Amino acid sequence: MRNTIIAVFIAFTLFGCTDNKSVEKSLLNDVMKIHDKVMGADGRLMDNKLKLDTLLKQDKLAGKDTVKMLIIRLAAADSEMDAWMNNFKSEYKGKTDDETVTYMSNQKKKIMTIDSQISAVVAESNKYLNKIKRK
Numbered sequence: 343m344r345n346t347i348i349a350v351f352i353a354f355t356l357f358g359c360t361d362n363k364s365v366e367k368s369l370l371n372d373v374m375k376i377h378d379k380v381m382g383a384d385g386r387l388m389d390n391k392l393k394l395d396t397l398l399k400q401d402k403l404a405g406k407d408t409v410k411m412l413i414i415r416l417a418a419a420d421s422e423m424d425a426w427m428n429n430f431k432s433e434y435k436g437k438t439d440d441e442t443v444t445y446m447s448n449q450k451k452k453i454m455t456i457d458s459q460i461s462a463v464v465a466e467s468n469k470y471l472n473k474i475k476r477k
Contacts, residue, residue, distance in 0.1 A: 369446035
């Protein structure tokens with residue numbers, strides 16, 4: 343009986359570790375997919391920032407305050423992405439499985455927030471640039 347209990351305990355322990363490892367891997371994959379999506383949007387972000395910088399230098403531009411605000415928001419979103427990338431550790435070694443899962447979950451939330459921030463400001467700047475083109 344005692345051997346059976348020990349065997350069951352070992353099986354649960356091994357299964358639990360395997361399950362945590364698959365959760366860790368899944369979370370890392372999710373984070374990297376979102377990262378790749380954000381990097382694609384980052385190109386549009388920088389392109390819009392350059393277009394707005396060029397517009398700002400024109401003397402006859404009517405909405406300079408709007409352009410300045412958009413440039414600041416684009417730069418802030420880009421800085422958030424840079425800061426996240428500099429601090430992200432894809433190999434979170436020396437920690438327990440639970441700590442790693444918590445870390446990856448938090449990183450996923452952070453990169454999703456950055457994705458939303460970048461998407462919103464790129465859409466807003468696209469809308470403004472399209473409005474300017476039509477005039």
